[in-house]
Amino acid sequence: MDDSWQSKDGPDRTDLVSKDGKNNKSVLCQRCGSKVLGPGMALFAEKELFLPSMRKKTSLKTTEGSVDGDTLNAHWLVDDMFSFENVGFTKDVGNIKYLICADCEIGPIGWHCLDDKRSFYVALERVNHA
Amino acid sequence: MDHRYDIPRRAAGGAGGGSANSSPAMGTQSRRRKMPPRPADFKLQIIIIGSRGVGKTSLMERYTDDTFCEACKSTVGVDFKIKTVELRGKKIRLQIWDTAGQERFNSITSAYYRGAKGIVLVYDITKQETFDDLPKWMKMIDKYASEEAELLLVGNKLDCETDRIISRQQGERFASRVSGMRFCEASAKDNFNVDEIFLKLVDDILSKMPLEVPNKELSNSVLSLQPEPEVPPELPPPRMRCC
Numbered sequence: 001m002d003d004s005w006q007s008k009d010g011p012d013r014t015d016l017v018s019k020d021g022k023n024n025k026s027v028l029c030q031r032c033g034s035k036v037l038g039p040g041m042a043l044f045a046e047k048e049l050f051l052p053s054m055r056k057k058t059s060l061k062t063t064e065g066s067v068d069g070d071t072l073n074a075h076w077l078v079d080d081m082f083s084f085e086n087v088g089f090t091k092d093v094g095n096i097k098y099l100i101c102a103d104c105e106i107g108p109i110g111w112h113c114l115d116d117k118r119s120f121y122v123a124l125e126r127v128n129h130a
Numbered sequence: 131m132d133h134r135y136d137i138p139r140r141a142a143g144g145a146g147g148g149s150a151n152s153s154p155a156m157g158t159q160s161r162r163r164k165m166p167p168r169p170a171d172f173k174l175q176i177i178i179i180g181s182r183g184v185g186k187t188s189l190m191e192r193y194t195d196d197t198f199c200e201a202c203k204s205t206v207g208v209d210f211k212i213k214t215v216e217l218r219g220k221k222i223r224l225q226i227w228d229t230a231g232q233e234r235f236n237s238i239t240s241a242y243y244r245g246a247k248g249i250v251l252v253y254d255i256t257k258q259e260t261f262d263d264l265p266k267w268m269k270m271i272d273k274y275a276s277e278e279a280e281l282l283l284v285g286n287k288l289d290c291e292t293d294r295i296i297s298r299q300q301g302e303r304f305a306s307r308v309s310g311m312r313f314c315e316a317s318a319k320d321n322f323n324v325d326e327i328f329l330k331l332v333d334d335i336l337s338k339m340p341l342e343v344p345n346k347e348l349s350n351s352v353l354s355l356q357p358e359p360e361v362p363p364e365l366p367p368p369r370m371r372c373c
Contacts, residue, residue: 040167
């Protein structure tokens with residue numbers, strides 16, 4: 001079932017991250033290919049963030065308030081929401097807005113905390129690069 | 131406070147009208163000195179308003195069920211989207227807000243209206259009352275929105291043609307009485323005319339704008355994530371004079 005496109009430790013980061021720490025490639029939706037970020041628009045950042053699972057239904061049964069999901073460490077970070085080519089924001093969940101694909105709405109692909117208006121994270125594991 | 135939002139845009143100046151062949155996505159990866167990422171030329175805020183149930187949300191959310199993470203979708207929903215379109219050689223970032231859930235006329239904060247460069251007013255062609263509500267929405271627009279905001283009237287649910295109550299002519303007539311208001315019919319369910327709606331609106335907005343406007347002035351028209359009703363967002367960008 002768990003077929004994430006890369007192993008958790010993300011081997012080929014060098015392929016994705018430029019010398020100045022930015023994304024070498026476009027960041028795309030894994031399902032529909034919608035362009036989330038153009039090359040060079042985001043910084044690689046490590047931060048431990050919990051994102052609810054992208055899988056739906058059955059696996060997502062909230063067992064007494066706990067949500068199925070992953071703790072992810074590798075992200076693309078932008079400081080301005082207008083750096084995105086295409087992205088959707090969910091309504092607030094507590095003080096969090098999750099980022100989703102603007103076109104097919106799969107998600108969450110990223111995370112934004114309302115307490116930090118200058119940080120928008122997109123999880124490397126939840127997007128494609130090309 | 132600080133002006134970090136301006137930083138990524140510093141490269142924008144001067145480049146002399148959209149060097150169209152410099153698509154940064156193409157083949158530049160291996161070059162040592164990379165093209166700076168191309169910033170957006172314009173940022174526009176668009177809001178979608180209309181009575182409850184007319185399909186505002188479906189105009190913004192392409193798929194209304196079964197695609198998005200159930201946990202987020204059912205309980206949370208989409209707040210707004212950033213979309214990029216290219217038109218007239220310009221790259222335009224749209225911030226699209228759907229006001230669903232705030233349908234009582236006076237509950238939509240005036241801040242939504244104030245920053246909007248484009249307003250999509252939606253009714254349901256199968257529901258008389260949503261059409262009858264239009265004058266009330268117009269009052270809100272007159273009261274709060276910039277006079278320059280482009281207006282587009284959308285008769286939605288074209289997929290329910292058999293239940294149609296409001297004729298196309300009625301919609302056209304309403305729009306024709308409001309200066310500068312455009313009209314179209316659409317089906318968010320079939321995705322018919324939906325992308326066109328935004329393109330049309332953006333095209334109208336652009337045609338009103340002088341083409342070389344510094345980015346910064348326009349970025350002021352954009353709402354922050356949490357519009358605060360009592361505080362006017364920023365002064366509207368200075369009116370551009372022609373020549």
